[in-house]
Amino acid sequence: MVTGILAGLGAGAFWGMTFVAPLIVEGFSSVDYTVGRFVACGLFSALLLLLGHAHRAAGGPVPRVPTLRQAGAALGLSVLGYTGYYLLLVLAIADAGAALPVLIIGTIPLWVMVLGKPRAMRWGALVPGLLLTVLGMLLMMQTSGEAAGEAGGGHLWRGILYAVAAMASWTAFGLLNAAWLGRHPEVNSTEWANWLGVAAGVGALLLWALWGSPWDEMTARPGFWGFVTVCAVTGIGSAWVAAVMWNMASRRLSPSLAGQLIVSETVFGLVYTFAWSGQWPVALQWAACVLFVLGILASIKAHR
Known part of the structure; x- marks a missing residue:
């Protein structure tokens, strides 16, 4: 359990890097960063798979090759x-602005916690963690300086639908992946991360x-070239390394506990953003992090 918790927090630490990535090199769209990140992840995963086969040729262990069904699962989950x-998130932000879609996406830990609750666990045992997380999210909502629905193409309700679809998509991924x-x-967790990475790289090229x-x-x-460097770092760290850690956490923890650990992404993301900008968080943001x-x-x- 301890290993799973540390792995889940590690995944959150690497996921949080994506918050600060666009601030390091500006002038590129969210789609460009998304594509660059997952192409880098796909190339790194493919390289590891090729090295595995080269190691086999030198007398090492035989690397596992996914079956057609396993490859299809990797593609679908990616x-x-x-x-x-x-x-979906990019489309939501384009239509409804950033604030509202990000808040909708922020409910993913709650959905994973509720839908992934072990059958033997009483709801009363899960309530304290849920309430603290909800209160933290409410405080984060108060610190958002952008009005919901501002910016973008002005298609507010279409943007909300995209955001809900994105939230449902990752929630389904979290549960189905586990x-x-x-x-x-x-x-093993590394093999699965490689297969997902290659599938994500193919999807990124289509995107x-x-x-x-x-x-x-x-x-x-x-x-x-700074953009390329950021994509490489986040593609390997925020995508591949985080995927390995998340797979380890998903294997060792129930979906409800793993879902709770997703909020660490927000905490780490805020820490990185504040460190990069040189600004201290406001009191409500400190309070939200404490609640998380x-x-x-x-x-x-x-x-336990």
């Missing part, structure tokens, strides 16, 4: 939790073809 999820890992103990900036246009922008941490501790206690 759409739910990687490229499809981020595309279930798949439970049914396939022979596939770039449909929505991304033209290659010539991107390379001509100031800071292009208390919610995690309460959930850990309930699941």
